[in-house]
Amino acid sequence: MIRELDATKVLTFDLFGTVLDLGGSLTPYLADFLKRQGRAVDPAGFWRELRHRQRIEQYQDSLLELGHSGYLETAEKAFSYVCRLNGLNPSREKIKEWMESWQMLAPFPDVLAALQRLKSRFRLPFEDTHSRYLPDVTVANFTELADILLGQVPLAKGCNPPIQLPRKGA
Numbered sequence: 001m002i003r004e005l006d007a008t009k010v011l012t013f014d015l016f017g018t019v020l021d022l023g024g025s026l027t028p029y030l031a032d033f034l035k036r037q038g039r040a041v042d043p044a045g046f047w048r049e050l051r052h053r054q055r056i057e058q059y060q061d062s063l064l065e066l067g068h069s070g071y072l073e074t075a076e077k078a079f080s081y082v083c084r085l086n087g088l089n090p091s092r093e094k095i096k097e098w099m100e101s102w103q104m105l106a107p108f109p110d111v112l113a114a115l116q117r118l119k120s121r122f123r124l125p126f127e128d129t130h131s132r133y134l135p136d137v138t139v140a141n142f143t144e145l146a147d148i149l150l151g152q153v154p155l156a157k158g159c160n161p162p163i164q165l166p167r168k169g170a
C-alpha cells in the first residue's frame with residue numbers, strides 16, 4: 001500500500017462531516033434551542049432527523065437537476081422541516097440564530113494532527129461549496145485549521161462543487 005501512495009501528490013477531503021464534526025459541534029446548540037422552545041425533544045434524535053432530511057433535500061436537488069444548492073441552504077431547509085415535524089414553528093429570526101451556530105463548527109479531535117502530518121507530504125484540497133464561509137469559520141474558531149486551509153485558491157473554475165487547493169509553498 002505504501003508504494004502505491006508514492007506517486008500520490010494530492011489528497012482531498014470534504015469539510016462538512018469529514019473534517020468538521022457536525023454532530024458534536026451542533027447538538028449542544030440544538031439542545032439549547034429546544035430548551036428555549038420549551039419542548040421535550042431529544043436533541044440527538046432531532047439531529048438524526050435533521051441530517052436525514054438534509055440528505056433528502058440534497059437528493060431532491062439532484063433528482064430535479066437543480067444543481068447543488070449548497071450545504072448550508074439544505075441544512076436550513078432541513079431544520080425548518082424537522083422543527084415543523086416536531087410541532088415547532090420557529091420565527092425567521094430563530095432559524096437565523098440556528099444557522100449562526102454553523103459558524104461554531106469544530107474539527108474532529110484527531111483532525112488537526114492528522115492534517116499537519118499529511119500536509120508535509122501531500123497537497124490538501126478541500127471541497128467547499130460555501131467559499132465565503134470557510135475563511136470566517138476557520139479564523140473565528142480554530143486557528144490551527146485555518147493555518148492549514150487559508151491561502152487556498154480555486155483549482156479550476158466551473159468545478160461543481162468548487163475545489164480549493166492550497167497555494168504552492170503555503
